[in-house]
Amino acid sequence: MSFDVRTRDPGSRARTGTLRLRHGEVRTPAFVPLATKAVVKTLEVREAAELGYDMVLGNTFHLFLTPGHELIDRLGGLHRFMRWEKPVITDSGGFQVFSMGHGTVADEIKGRAPQSSGERAGAILRIEEEGVTFRSYLDGSTRFMGPETSMEVQAALGSDIALVFDECTPFHGGRDYTARSTERTHRWLDRCLAWHAEHAPDWQVVYGIVQGGVEEDLRRASAQEVAARGTGGIAVGGTLGEDKDQMFEVVGWAMDEIPVERPVHLLGIGEVDDLVRGVALGIDTFDCAMPTRIGRHGMALVPDPERRWRVDLAKARWREADEPLLDGCPCPACAHGYSRAYLHYLLKAKEHTAMRLLTVHNLAYLQRLMAELRDAIDAGRFAAAADAVMAGAAPWELAARA
Structure with missing residues (x-):
């Protein structure tokens, strides 16, 4: 070691x-x-x-x-x-x-x-x-x-x-x-x-x-x-x-x-x-346990500090939402274009696919965040990247904002 x-x-x-x-x-x-x-x-x-x-x-x-x-x-x-x-x-x-x-x-x-x-x-x-x-x-x-x-x-x-x-x-x-x-x-x-x-x-x-x-x-x-x-x-x-x-x-x-x-x-x-x-x-x-646990309970990580970086897709407000889970997110769940309405439907139908998709998304979100923070430290822009995260920037936006 x-x-x-x-x-x-x-x-x-x-x-x-x-x-x-x-x-x-x-x-x-x-x-x-x-x-x-x-x-x-x-x-x-x-x-x-x-x-x-x-x-x-x-x-x-x-x-x-x-x-x-x-x-x-x-x-x-x-x-x-x-x-x-x-x-x-x-x-x-x-x-x-x-x-x-x-x-x-x-x-x-x-x-x-x-x-x-x-x-x-x-x-x-x-x-x-x-x-x-x-x-x-x-x-x-x-x-x-x-x-x-x-x-x-x-x-x-x-x-x-x-x-x-x-x-x-x-x-x-x-x-x-x-x-x-x-x-x-x-x-x-x-x-x-x-x-x-x-x-x-x-x-x-x-x-x-x-x-x-x-x-x-x-x-x-x-x-x-x-x-x-x-x-x-x-x-x-x-x-x-x-x-x-x-x-x-x-x-x-x-x-x-x-x-x-x-x-x-x-x-x-x-x-x-x-x-x-x-x-x-x-x-x-x-x-x-957070990213996998909240995924199983219908929540996805999003760049929203006021809501603890979460969106609850089990809420009725997403029943007819044709928007993607998260614009710009490269995770498999987002890359396939699943809408919030579809994920809401799967959750209400108690389909395990919903828990799986949200777990993948949440883990992908944190992995990208840590990769971008590593890049920011190496490039001498960690403070700016940290401020951007706390202000609501998505992980893939940090390089541009810092």
Whole structure:
């Protein structure tokens, strides 16, 4: 593994580079689509490569539960299993495990309490130093995941990048809980690295994860602790704040402490404006369920900041709209000239084709955005390109506007 920085933006921390891994190169900064259960939902994973993506993310927790890492290993590893020849990054499973007990960040911000019960499927039973015991959301069986389990699963999957097992602390957990949890995450980091050094293939790159909640001193200390371990890369995870300004302040604290030669991944973040701000802070790779999730719910990405870069094609206003999904968009869905009325009809008819077309469009939109941002950094016009995106320019318009 190697990471080479090509260009640095003089007005920010934005940079372009190349991440070289066992299964190929990743052009950075890059968005990484989710192949959560060894598939990009509604697509074949190879279609992500056809759209221009260099890497996808597999989910350790879900693949651990089904079909099981042992089976995937026997069948030749995750790449062969899903017929993807390019790099794969796998998360640790920590976020999914702890979401069963804490709920999601959205739950916390909206005041929804998680339904934690030891009798229901998908619930945490015990959090201990060894790891976490929980009930499977699939069948209610009791399962366990700890640092060594997570690394064993990821080694069996054969991902190019494996993330260490961590606790994703809740936003409302409080400072004392966050401090104790972050310290345990650092102990788990050491156990992950010890297991990996003894058992995992030497070509698999390990990323440590920065935690610390929204406490500045804890975030900075965590970033320093993770950086001191000498991992191949560093991910910024956990609860980052209750609004975007706080989120990027928290990310900035971590970035202050991370050595510039390390590649940095921002976990679970991928809205259009988040990508622009994250790139400006020096983030190299991002992942997020947003483009595929909103596509399955009838929404397409468009250059409209006032509506969060979305148009909801399930709305009745599009029933007779003969206009294309998005003028100038080169994605397959737009290139074939499908009208908004047709896509609205497919959604109302519950045709899976609609979800597929919108997913393709959304992924193509983000891929083009990241490619244009890379070009802008290399050409010395990142600030102008970033301003143009935030003002509502489409990705393919950035070169002309900057």
